[in-house]
Amino acid sequence: MSKQETYTCRIIKEGNxxxxxxxxxxKAVFGKVRAPVVxxxxxxxxxxxxxxxxxxxxxxxxxxxxxxxSVDVDNDxxxxxxxxDAPREIEIPAVLAERLAETDAGLSKWETLSYSHKKEYAIxxxxxxxxxxxxxxxxxxxxxLS
Numbered sequence: 001m002s003k004q005e006t007y008t009c010r011i012i013k014e015g016n017x018x019x020x021x022x023x024x025x026x027k028a029v030f031g032k033v034r035a036p037v038v039x040x041x042x043x044x045x046x047x048x049x050x051x052x053x054x055x056x057x058x059x060x061x062x063x064x065x066x067x068x069x070s071v072d073v074d075n076d077x078x079x080x081x082x083x084x085d086a087p088r089e090i091e092i093p094a095v096l097a098e099r100l101a102e103t104d105a106g107l108s109k110w111e112t113l114s115y116s117h118k119k120e121y122a123i124x125x126x127x128x129x130x131x132x133x134x135x136x137x138x139x140x141x142x143x144x145l146s
Contacts, residue, residue, distance in 0.1 A: 044069035
């Protein structure tokens with residue numbers, strides 16, 4: 001049986017930060033504080049990693065997850081955190097793969113990146129609303145990885 005913990009809490013919203021508090025010791029439940037987890041709430045789920053900052057333990061809760069889950073930050077919500085031992089892989093956006101293939105070390109450097117860095121680069125390209133934004137971000141990433 002997979003390791004998991006279910007509890008009720010209120011989402012933390014302070015300025016630009018939105019997070020789910022973790023009111024238990026993740027090391028005791030999952031074996032480490034920065035454990036990879038699947039977060040389940042309101043018939044919505046996403047993958048994340050438990051974080052710790054200034055003595056507080058929480059799971060980041062991006063604006064896109066807040067909107068997709070229809071969570072009301074003013075009310076308590078039931079949260080289930082499930083230990084996530086599935087491989088974490090990000091598919092490289094096709095346009096980025098093409099551009100990196102044109103460089104000497106681009107694709108090999110992509111493979112050395114952490115899951116989080118790959119995810120941020122992919123989101124930057126895939127979520128750009130304007131083509132000029134996508135191209136500017138693409139050029140910046142190619143320079144960083146070349």
